[in-house]
Every structure is written in structure tokens, then in C-alpha cells.
Amino acid sequence: MEENVRYDPKALRVFMERVFLHFGIPENDARLATDVLAYSDEHGIDSHGIARLKTYYGLLRAGRINPKPRVKLIREKHAVVQVDGDNGLGLVVGPKCMDIAIEKAGNYGSGSVAVCHTNHFGAAGYYPLMAVKHDFIGMAMTNTSKGVAPFLGKERMLGTNPVAMAFPADKEPTVLMDFASSTVAYGKVEIARRAGKKIPEGWCLDANGDATTAPEKMINGGALLPLGSSREGSGHKGYCLAGMVDILSAVLSGANWGPFAIPFAIDTVGGGRQVGKGIGHFFSAWDVDGFREVGEFKQEMDQWVKTLRASIPLPGEAEVLIPGDPEWRSYRERTKSGIPLQGEVVADLKAIAQETGIAMPHRTS
């Protein structure tokens, strides 16, 4: 297996920012988009960071994303807003919409933003963490292009539609939940195919709707399964969750919902019929102080974390983790030792460097 090489996190940020600036994206927006992507790499979410720069690059080069979007409030009622993202990068539209939700929560105790006409926004977990900086509770979700079958269905009808929430604690780290509503992300199936490995039962269907453990059978016209997988595993619950995310993000905002969501990849044929604008996200923030004295809440969160962490692990497992632990561990390790990049990702960056004349980031190993 190919050895990963490590890169300095700051150098990767500089590289990404220059790529965004190359397309005339305003400086503040380029910094914002970079921060969202870097968040993923620095927190161990390899699938959503610089590994996707190639795709954003391709979409910008093809003129399929607006480098200078004017994010517009279309409709508003005190604490809630509908926004048009003007076909900007989700990495830029997303943080601006979360800021609106936070401002609304500051004024009204809670705020929600449904945004259409936007694009892939990176890792969902980035957004609720913006709210936590204000001692607010944050929530973010997005619809994505179709890949998941509905419960008892065989066609790709919904995206992997993730949900993320974060809660501030006092001395303990922030509690962060960030997960797709499918059993696994498409990326895991691709990784298995590249490695020539089988995938576990319960992840995928083939094109006939039969369960499969062969990754290529999902990729060639099959579908991912919703969280819970089967009737016995309560796959209807993952389907419900994916539906909630799709409706809040896309139907409520006026974006393309369900199977009509715009594909993220540049080389994929368009989503066919359009039922709205772009894809959609949904953001909410709640001011903890509106419910309960903030210090008290955060101390109680510390107790919550400690209580679950102290519970007995399964035989053979080291410990019970708290949601967010994997992210904070990666962050500590990677900001010290650098970001490991796969050879394939490095090759993509080199190609971008060559095309744009931007210097490659330097390695730390």
C-alpha cells in the first residue's frame, strides 16, 4: 500500500487560498472556503478536505460555480430566513448563512436559515462549531446528489444527507455529532474498490436491488442503503432521517430535492430535470442562555461527557468515546505532525500547481 506523505497544515491553507484567488474569488471568501476545507483535513475527515480541491477546481474552471456570489436574503420573518446562494461555493455560502442563523439566535434566542442555489459545503461539522464559539448550540444539514435508496426501494433517490450538531461544554471538549444518514459514505465504497476488497453486508444494493458485498456492483448502478440498512436493522429510520434533511435543506429553501439534486462531481451528467435552484442547506442556532444559565449548562455538559466516558466499554474495546473525540484527537496529532495525503491527492495538487503556476505546498515528511 502506498505510504502517505505529510504536509504542513499552514502550507496547505496557503495553497488552497491561492487556488481560490486564482479564479477571482474575493480575498475574504477565499479565506473562508480554505478554512472550511482545512477544518476537514486538520480534524481527520480526509474525504471532505483538500482531497476535494480538484473537484471545486474543476467546477470553477468550467464556470459552473459563481466565484463572486451575492448571497441574498429572499424572505424573512424575524428569526427565520430563506437565502439564495447565487450559485456560489457552498464553502462560502455556508459560513455566511450560519452567521445569519447565529445573529438571529442572538436577537431572538433561535435562528434558522434555509438556503437554495448553493453547492457542496464541505464537512457539516464546521458549521455548528461556529455557533459554539458564541456559547450557542448549532445545527447544520445539507442535501447531496442521489446515491441512497429509500427503505424497501432499489433506486438512488436521496443523497447521503448529513446532519451535524455541536454543544458547548466547560472544561471538557465541545460535543460534536457529524454523520451522514446513509449507513456509509460513497467514499468508503470507492476505497474498497480501489483496494480490491469486499464491503460488509448492509452497506449497498446492486442494480437489481439485491444485497451485495462487491463494491463495483454498487458503483455500477446500485445504491447505498440508509442508516439501519435492512428491515431488521430498522433501515426505515435512516430513510426518515434522510427525508428530514432533504425537505428542510431543499424543499423549504427552493433547491433541487431528492433525485434532482445537482451532482457534485464535474464529470457526472447533470441532475436532469430541475425542480429548484442548486442544492440546499439548512442551519439553526439556539442561544443556550435563552433556556438556561450558560455556565450551568456547560458544567452539566462536562458531567454528561464524564459520565459517558466512564462507562464500561465492550470486551476488546479500549473506551467509550464521546461524539467529537475522533476530531479533537486528529487535530492534536495533525497540527503537530502534519496532514497525511494519499499519493492520488498529491498528484491532483501537482496538476493544479502546474496549470495555475501556484507553488506546491511543502512536505513535513
Added chain:
Amino acid sequence: MEENVRYDPKALRVFMERVFLHFGIPENDARLATDVLAYSDEHGIDSHGIARLKTYYGLLRAGRINPKPRVKLIREKHAVVQVDGDNGLGLVVGPKCMDIAIEKAGNYGSGSVAVCHTNHFGAAGYYPLMAVKHDFIGMAMTNTSKGVAPFLGKERMLGTNPVAMAFPADKEPTVLMDFASSTVAYGKVEIARRAGKKIPEGWCLDANGDATTAPEKMINGGALLPLGSSREGSGHKGYCLAGMVDILSAVLSGANWGPFAIPFAIDTVGGGRQVGKGIGHFFSAWDVDGFREVGEFKQEMDQWVKTLRASIPLPGEAEVLIPGDPEWRSYRERTKSGIPLQGEVVADLKAIAQETGIAMPHRTS
């Protein structure tokens, strides 16, 4: 297997209301509590309706629930409120809190209520449907007493913590999601034990933390698994969902969270250490009109429903269902043919009838 007998839905409502009035519960509150329980029976959620009257009855008789609660707003910031349920029936406190969330959404576009010092509130789906009557989107969740192991843990630390949401449509039925964050409810394990049947893998652990298909091994000191079940099935996602519900419902409201949640059953030993008051619920409502013209949204929801319903089912399956379909089908069938009750439930009702002197409801079959 024992034949179910059917009862007239209205007669069951009269019986339940009289039982609540028997304990001095005010007339309006008795009608409210009855409506919540009857919702479950009339919509096919047998586990959460009159089958639980015995437990509510026992708790009221033992003086463990306040029959005349004064639901108090403790803290408020425009759209968000913390409420103390004064140890009332969740069936009474719940609807009153959802009403507050709806009122807030009417004034501010969204509203959220976190309530502590309350008790089991019946089926979560009842509450978002209250919001849908106003063309709002509704959400409800509650923590419940411990029964579920955290991901990679073996101890019961969290409840089955359900989430429900509902979305108004135009000509199509309301879309309703209502599901627990565990793979299955405890009730399903009990049913298997009574029937002497094995349970599927992925539902439960035994007291040692090993996977088990023997229901009695879960019941005797084992635990339910979070949605997703295993590492391969992404059980960490069900754990995340259960954690979100627990924190919003109980930590934010000042209720007993995690393993400290007050047990529902009368014959269970108390929750031990108290870290708050009662259990907690969390309700939110969003005014669709704050985001998008309501008629347009509802017509788009119709399209959403039709599109998913028209997708191809798995081999051997009749159709792809829309979340809420099972409830609406049960409703049509049961309001015509009566509510089927198990012999055990009928025996419980007879015992209550005898003790209180309230006449048994009449059968329809």
C-alpha cells in the same frame, strides 16, 4: 396465538378520560392526555397508547405524578423558553409546551421549548402534527430511561430517545417521521420473549457485552444497541442521535439526563442519583411562511411524496412507502373497524374498571 378483540375508538377515549378524571385531573387536561394516548392506538402505534394506561394509572395512584401541574415558564428569550412541567403527566405537559413552541413560531418564525420536570409523553409523532395544523413544521423529542448502550460500550447509559418531525403537504398526506434512536424499542424484545422467539442480530447485547439473539439475555442486564448496531453498520450514528436528543431534552432543560433519567415503569427502582428534575422534552416549530410561500411549499411536498412513492421497490416488496404512510393506513382501518387490543391489555383495563368503578368500554368484535 391469542386473538385480538376490537374496541370502539370513541369508547376507549371515554374510558381513558374517566380514568384521568378519577385522579382529579382537570377536565381539559384529561381530554388532552386522552387525545395523546388515543392518537397512538388509532394510528397503529400499539406500544404507546392504551396499553400504557396501566402504567400511568399506577403512577397516579402511587402519587408519583402531579394530577394538577402548573406548567411554568422559567426562562425566556423571545423565541425560546425553558419550562418546568411541575411533575405533570407528559401527556398534558407535552401538548402545552408544543403549543408554546407554535405560538413562538407564529410570532418569530420559529420557536423552541425545553421542558424539565415532566414524565413520559406518549408517541413523539403527536406533537409535530399539532404544528402541521398551522402549516408549520414541527419537531419533538424526549429522553427516556436508560436501556441503550453507547457505541462500543456495554452498559445501559441512554434511553431509546425518539425524534419526530412532520411536514405539511397539499393534496398528499402529511409527511411524518417518528422513530427511536435505538435499533428497536424495548417492547419488541419483550414481545419476542413472550413469544419464545429469537431476536435478530444487531438488536441487543447481553450482560457481558456480547451480541445476543436471546431476548431474555438482553432483559437480564443486557442493553439495546443504538441505530446502526455495530461498527460496520455505523452504530456510532445512532449513538450520536441519542446523544443529541438527550442533551436538547434533558441537559438544556435541567432534567435528569443519560443514565439518571427517571424510569417510567412503576415497579422499577428509582433512577438513583438525581442530576435534574424529572425527564425532559424538546419541541420546535418553524413557520413555513417565514421561508417560502406556504402554498408553493405544500405543492412541492406533494411532488416530493409522488416522486418517492413512484420509485421502484425491492424485489418482493409491493411499494416504497412515504414516512407517515403506516400511520395514515392504520387510522383509516381502525377508525372503521375498531382498535385491536391484546388480551393482556384488556385484562389491565378490566382491573382498572373494577378498582375505579368506571364501566368497561364496549367491543366492536
